[in-house]
Amino acid sequence: MIGYLLQKLGYALLTLLGVITVIFLLFTILPGDPARMMLGQNESEEQIAIIKKKYGFDKPLGQQYLYYLNDLSPISFHSNSEQDYTYLSKGKYSYSHLFDMADLKVVIKFPYLRESFQKNGKKVSTVIAETLPNTVVLAVSAISIAICIGIFLGIISGIYKDSWLDRFVQLFSTLGMSVPSFFSAIIFAWIFGYLLHQYTGLNMTGSLYEVDDFGDGKYIQWKNLILPAIVLGIRPLAVVSQLMRNSLLEVMSKDYIRTARSKGLSMLAVIRRHAMKNSLNPVVTAVSGWFASMLAGAVFVEYIFGWNGLGKEIVDALNTLDLPVIMGAVIVIAGLFILINILVDLIYGWLDPKIRTQ
Secondary structure, three states, X not given: OHHHHXXXXXXXXXXXXXXXXXXXXXXXXXXXXXXXXXXXXXXXXXXXXXXXXHHOOOOOHHHHHHHHHXXXXXXXXXXXXXXXXXXXXXXXXXXXXXXXXXXXXXXXXXXXXXXXXXXXXXXXXXXXXXXXXXXXXXXXXXXXXXXXXXXXXXXXXXXXXXXXXXXXXXXXXXXXXHOOHHHHHHHHHHHHHHHOHHHHOOOOOOOOEEEEOOOOEEEXXXXXXXXXXXXXXXXXXXXXXXXXXXXXXXXXXXXXXXXXXXXXOOHHHHHXXXXXXXXXXXXXXXXXHHHHHHHHHOHHHHHHHOOOOHHHHHHHHHHHOOHXXXXXXXXXXXXXXXXXXXXXXXXXXXXXXXXXXX
């Protein structure tokens, strides 16, 4: 099991390194000067030169890439010279000193995602820490809706195969998988947040936290979670219901199910005691993949509903060309995606030892 874990971690690190490399090259070769983006309209050649030297933008592309990897690495190397970009300034890193090597310091630290261009030098890690929890709440709510309703619809569709209920569920699944999330978000916001607002009490836009200017400041507004969670959960719900139906029909054709039925057990008892557990394997696989992808797929849903999550932060950063925020957010999402997939692989390897030998 330890060897299997180390193998998966090795693949994960290589994948993450590939993601980081692609992101760095993609945003580095974009037209535009990062130093000018940071200074905005209040720029002079002297200020631009200072910014380039401070952030290493005056170095060759390969050296900038090594600087970026050094910032992201938990174990990093730093110069003793204050003129060097890798100098250990107090406000830049939170670190613990390991040892000295020639004129370099080797430290262990949290990955440094650099500073925002547009938020007065605010650390990207702070921006992500403020917005990622909202995205996680939205993703967990959406996947919970998808699991509960999807499994129920899949069971109903499987029991009443070829009936009008089955055809209705199949039609719903097809529409759910084919309609883009941003289109569903616009329709739901317009119908339930505008046209039917007096009946639903829901708003077209709103985040988890709202501010009461005349009260106690921030407070949680749970009703703002309803529409974005439903919209984000429609596509995985459609997939789960379809997988549950097909898996249940396959399991119900097995010999041990016929044996259970011949003993006089009712259909519901057979499904609950025997068929349900064995039908959930493909659903678990789909749910794990969808939950990871939701962290990235919530971008347009969050933006349309005004949900202050990481997805909306990415859109705002794209509008203002805040490259460090975009790069940091994409790396964090990729890291979470990889981590979730590793956990799923480990669970499968624990349940089925044959998988670890493949």
